[in-house]
Amino acid sequence: GPTVVIIGAGIVGCALADELTARGWTDVTVLDQGPLFETGGSSSHAPGLVFQTDPSRTMTRLARYTVEKYAELGCFAPVGSLEVATTPARLAELHRRFGFGQSWGVPSSVLDPAACAMLYPLLDKSLITGGLYVPSDGLVPAVRAAQVQAARATSRGARFLGNTAVTGITARSGRVTGVATADEEFPADMVVSCAGLWGPAIGAMAGVPVPLLPMAHQFVRTVPAGASDGLPILRHQDRDLYFRAYGDRFGIGSHRHEPMPVDLADLPGDAHPSKLPFTPEAFKQSWAAAVELIPGLRGAGLEEAFDGVSSFTADGFPLLGEAASLSGFWVAEAVWVTHSAGAAKAVAGWMVDGRAAIDLHECDLNRFDAAQLAPDYVRRRAIRTFTEVDGIPHPADPPPVRNVRVSPFHPRQVELGAVFGEAAGWERPLWYATNPPPEAPRPRDEWSARHWSPIAETEARLTRRRVALYDMTPLTRIEVTGPVAFLSGLVAGDVDRPVGTVVHTFLPDAAGGVRSDVTVARLGEERFQLGANGPLDVDWLRRNAPRGVAVRDVTGGTCGVGLWGPAARELVAPLTGVDVSAEAFRWFRVREGHIGTVPVTMLRLSRVGELGWEIYTEAQYGLRLWDTLWEAGREHGLIVAGRLAFDSLRLEKGRRAWGRDMTSEDDPYQAGLLPSGDTPPDRRLTCLVLADTGDMPLGREPVYAGGFPVGHVTSAAYGWSVGAPIAYAWIPSALAVPGTQVEIGYFDRLLLATVAEEPLFDPKHERLRR
Ligand code: FAD
Incomplete structure (x- = not known):
C-alpha cells in the first residue's frame, strides 16, 4: 500500500489507522502534537455518550458501526439511552425519532412516564410526558477506544508518534508529498488530517479550507450523588442537558448557554488545550434544571467542571474526503465519538477502493459552494448548529444566513410575494403569496404545514392547465x-x-x-x-x-427558467426566431x-x-x-410557481431527485432509472399512494408491512392532479407490486398506503410530446 501519514491520534485518527491497516495498508504513521493517548484533544475529555438515532441514514449507520465495533473491542458499555420529553412537542419529536430508528435499523420504544421511571428511578416522573428508550445505545471510553485501535494498528505495522506537532504540509504539482515537523519530514503518498478542532489550522498549511468552528460546551462531574453504572445515558433536550453515570457520580453536559466559539490561538498552551476554564455563571440555570429532573442532585457538589472544546460545522455533518484542490490530502474531521469508527471505516474504504461503500454526500468535504466556505458563514451557521443540538428542527427550517446566492430574478420574485426556502445557499421560491389560494384547501397536519402554503395547489394546477414560470437557476x-x-x-x-x-x-x-x-x-x-x-x-x-x-x-x-404548461408554445413562439413547432x-x-x-x-x-x-x-x-x-x-395566464408545486408535479410524474430518492448506493435498476436488468433487484424505489387523512410525510419515515419495518420514504407530496398524497419509498421488490398494502409511520400514527403503477400522471408522456 501507499505511505500514509495521519495527523492526530484522537479517536478518529486511531480508528482510521486501525481500518487502513486492516485493509492491508500497513505503512501508516500517526503523528500527534500531544502525548499518546491522552493527547489533550477533544477525545481526551469526551464523556462518550452514543445516541445512534439521527434523521440522516448515513449518520445513523456511522453510529451503528461504531457501537458494533467498540462492543467487539470491549470498549462499549451498552447501558441504553433514555431521552425524556417534558412537552407535547418533544414527545411528538420522540415519536418521529422512533421512526428514524425504524427506518435505519436502530430499534427503540416510546415509553410513558411510569416506564421511564422504572428504567431511571431517580427521575421526577411528574415532570415528564414520556421518553424514547434505545437499548443498544451506550457509552464509549474514548481514550481507551483510541488506545485499543492504535494497538491493533501497531500490531499490523503502523507507528504512532506523540509529542510530534505537524508544522507544514508539503506538495508538488497539486499532489501532497508529505508533512513537516520541527525536526523531521515525513514523506507520504497520502496525508489524512484527523486533527479535530485543529482541522482549519492543518487545512491552512495545505491551502485547503476546512469549514468547521471550534466551540466550547459545559461539562461537570458531581461528587457521589446516587448514580450507578448500569444507568442508561439520559437526555433532557427541553433543557439542553445530558447525563451519564460515573459510578455513583453524575456527569452532566449542557448546551444551555450562549454559544462559545473559540479561537485556536486562545486555547490554553498546557496539557489540556481543549479544556477551557469553567464559566459557573453560565451553568446556573442548567444546574437548576438538572436538579428539577433528578431531585437527588440537590445539594451535590461538583468534583470537576470545565468548558470542553469540539468542532461544529455549518450543517452539522462531518467533513470527510479528499480535498478537491490537493490530491492525496484527506480530511476526517468534525466527527463525534459517536460516529468515529463508522467515519473511519467509510474513509478507509474510500481511500483504498476509490469509492465509499455507503452514501457520504452529506458529509463530503467538497459539498460547499465557495460562499459557504467564508469564515463568517461557517461561524454563523455553526453557532446555529450548536443552539439546535437539542432543538426540534423541522427539515424546512431556514438557516440563519440568507441571501447568500440569489438568482437575477430575485427582485421580481420579491415583488410577486415569493416565500423563499434555502438550499445550498440559494434562495428558492417555495410559493408566491400573490397567487390566490384554492377555494377549499385540503386540511394538512401541523408539522407538514410548516413552511408550506395551500397556494402550492393553485400553482400546481395552473401549471397543468395553463403555463407557469419556475426558477431553475439553482440547478x-x-x-x-x-x-x-x-x-x-x-x-x-x-x-x-x-x-x-x-x-x-x-x-x-x-x-x-x-x-x-x-x-x-x-x-x-x-x-x-x-x-x-x-x-x-x-x-x-x-x-x-x-x-x-x-x-x-x-x-x-x-441563470434559467422552466417555462412549463400547455400554453408554453403559444407564449414563447412570438418571442423567438427559433422554430418551436x-x-x-x-x-x-x-x-x-x-x-x-x-x-x-x-x-x-x-x-x-x-x-x-x-x-x-x-x-x-x-x-x-x-x-x-x-x-x-399575460394573455396566456402565465403564473409564477415555486418548489412546493414543483415537488408535487415531479412526484406525479415519478421524477427522482438525486440525493433524496437515490444516491451512489442505489443502482439504476433499483432506482427505476433503467428497466430491470438480467437480475431483478432485491429492492426498489416504489410509488405509494396514501389514504387521504391530512397527514403528509416529508421523507425518511419508516414503511411497514405486516407490522415490520421494511423500508423508508424518500420524498412525498400531495398530488393534486391525481387527487391523493404520493410517497416514494424504498421497499423490497417482493412488496413492490401494485396493490400491495403497506403502512407509513408518521409520528404516533400509521398511514395506509398502496403500491401503485407509476408514473401516476400521464404515463405515456403525451403532454410532453405535443
Ligand atoms: P481529537 O480527539 O481532538 O483529536 C485530534 C488530535 O489532533 C489531537 O490529539 C491533537 O493533539 C492532534 N493535533 C492537532 N493539531 C496537530 C498538529 N499540528 N500536529 C499533530 N497533531 C495535531 N462526542 C460524542 O460522540 N459523545 C459525547 O458524549 C461527547 N461529549 C463531548 C463532551 C465534551 C466536553 C467535548 C469537548 C466533546 C464531546 N464530544 C462527544 C465530541 C467528541 O469528543 C469529539 O467529536 C471527538 O473526540 C473528536 O475526535 P477527534 O479524534 O476528531 O479529535
Missing part, C-alpha cells in the same frame, strides 16, 4: 468542452448523439451506483452543457477530465437563439411533465428574460 450547470469521448466514458447513457440533442442520464460510480443524475445537452461537436446536482459533480468531472477537456462550473454566471423542436432537443433581445439556450425537457422548455442565459440578461416572458405571458 448546477457545467460546461464541458472537448472530445465527446470524455463524457461518453463518464456517463451511463449514449451522449455521442447529433448536435442539438439532450440526454437525461446519470453518472455511475465504479460499482455502478448512481453518483448523480444529469442532463447532457450537446451544443456543438465538442461543447456540452450539463444540468447536475452540485459541487460534487463538478469535482467528479474535473478529477476525471483528461488534458484537452475543460470543465467549467457556469452556474453562478448563468412540434416538428422542428422535439422533445429532448436543444437550440440556441434569442428570446426578445436575450441570447438563450432552450432545452425542450420537462421536470414536471408538461410541454415546455428550460431556458438559460447569462446572468446579465436574467431580468430581461424574466420580464420578456412575464409580459408576453
